Amino acid sequence: MVCVSHRLCITSPQPQTCAGVSILWPEDHWPFAMLFPWERYHNGPDSLPFTLDISNPTMPRAQSKLCLGSSAMQDLPCDECTDVPAHIARLAEVVRDPKSRTNYRYLGLAHMQDITRSYAEQANTLKLQGLNNSRKHIKALTQLDNHHRLLMAVSENNIPRLQQIITVALRHGTSVRQIVNKLEDALEGVYRPRGYGADDLDIATLVYML
Ligand SMILES: [Zn+2]
Structure with missing residues (x-):
């Protein structure tokens, strides 16, 4: 609080703790934990620039790795966390429409399960073909x-x-x-x-x- 005179004091906003951002995820691609590309969730090169909090599975949150720790106003993220939703939107775009050649590192567990199942079916088909060819x-x-x-x-x-x-x-x-x-x-x-x-x-x- 800064007082210009004994009558006029200006209350400056108290810094608030930055709580990151809530995650906007495509509605038909839940549960989030099954569709999120965890392969890129690390601290090495090509890692995602944020951390996740999925302690509440239905309301996951993200926080920038460079989070400033505080924000000017309550319920608003800091400047660094403000950039996180754009990163998440790009990931969600891939999840919504995975291409056949999409690198598995950009896919979630559910998509990898589908791919594994499809490979298993192909392997069975080839086995059958092999058997027929042998006959x-x-x-x-x-x-x-x-x-x-x-x-x-x-x-x-x-x-x-x-x-x-x-x-x-x-x-x-x-x-x-x-x-x-x-x-x-x-x-x-x-x-x-x-x-x-x-x-x-x-x-x-x-x-x-x-
Ligand atoms: Zn932050």
Whole structure:
């Protein structure tokens, strides 16, 4: 209090303790603690210029790291804390509309949970694709093996009327594997020739069995 005379005294405002600012956060992005990008809440380079008070989770407050400690008027922040809402507004902007390439350091826990879930789903899809591809490969290898067996049977044995047998078999939709099996059975004598020499095959029976 400054007194100009004994009648006139001017009361100067008492400095008030700066309590920082209350945080304005997008209404559809609560709880605040789950959406705030805590990764940048530290004291190193690229850190946020304020500290948070979330002791009341529904009314979080922020205070500049350079807070002057007092303000000219009650309920008003100091000059340093006055800049804090602009920083928070920029963070809220990213939270409202995170881009697919947004660095995870600018995202909150809830967004990181979503990203983790999406990666897990992608991993499962790739696993399934891998499984399907393995099945296709095994099938292709089996087919290759059947073709190889057919080639071997043809090249190593003198099978009478071979072309006729295969033509008929293919016409009946017989698979290569079945053809090979029957040819091998025939060569091993499972099908007995009827009225022909031991080396001659009963073509009619063979074709019928195919
Ligand atoms: Zn302050």
